[in-house]
Amino acid sequence: MIGIFIGIAIYNAIILDLHFPLVVYKKLVGIAPILQDIATVDEEVFENLSKLLSLGGEELVELELPFEASYKSFGEPVSIPLKEGGSEEFVTPQNVTEYIQLYLEWMLDSSISSQFQAFRKGFLKVCGGRALSMFIPQELELLICGNPKLDFQALERVTQYMDGFTEESRAIQFFWEVIHEMAMEEQKSFLKFVSGSDRAPIDGLSSMTFIISKSGGDTDRLPSAHTCFNHMLLPDYPSKEIMKQKILIAIQESEGFGLK
Secondary structure (H helix, E strand, O other), X not given: OHHHHHHHHHHOOOOOOOOOOHHHHHHHOOOOOOHXXXXXXXXXXXXXXXXXXXXXXXXXXXXXXXXXXXXEEOOEEEEEEOOOOOOOOEOOOOXXXXXXXXXXXXXXXXXXXXXXXXXXXXXXXXXXOHHHHHOOHHHHHHHHHOEOOOOHHHHHHHOEEEOOOXXXXXXXXXXXXXXXXXXXHHHHHHHHHHHOOOOEOOOOHHHOOOEEEEOOOOOOOOOEEEHHHXXXXXXXXXXXXXHHHHHHHHHHOOOOOOOO
């Protein structure tokens, strides 16, 4: 179901706030994981496996490390042989590379095979075909999650105005001055407030449809947004200071129980 959901989002050009490790996108396009991909899933495991390659022969033998993978299930330790007879075979300088490869395959493939294959099957139902092979993993991630580079000058150039606002309106001038003066994290919060995602479309903010409508005159109400349509409802605040105050409250307290 999640695979189908992501595929439909791509089909409808909807950006999702997903933070999968890059290895997920590599597996979707059929690229085999490598050791460095473990770092995006578990940094500690990656460091431990990397250290094995730097140990001397005597140090490896002293570890008495069997060909097993270990994890906890409901607080209890579980050990899985990485190959037949793995519980009785120990890592040595001669087989350390084989151990790392088997651990990699277990961690990023066999241990999650049923879950990932179900996810991939759902994804390919919507986005399968030759087109998928044209993407490298990083491009597929951009397609799903959007572009992290935010150019609000570009967004200002393509913004549309409705219900009494124009590019020359005083409140609109205040609005863009406030947005451009924001720190990056505040700009990301604002983008999420109006679009549902803190990332831009794959081609940048210049390809995004953004509408600002006038929502009454001077008022104590906060700005609001229809995130499905990238449509912001902005009151005609009389000063830049009030504009900034209202926008910051709206974007910082728009989730949970911050609003009163």
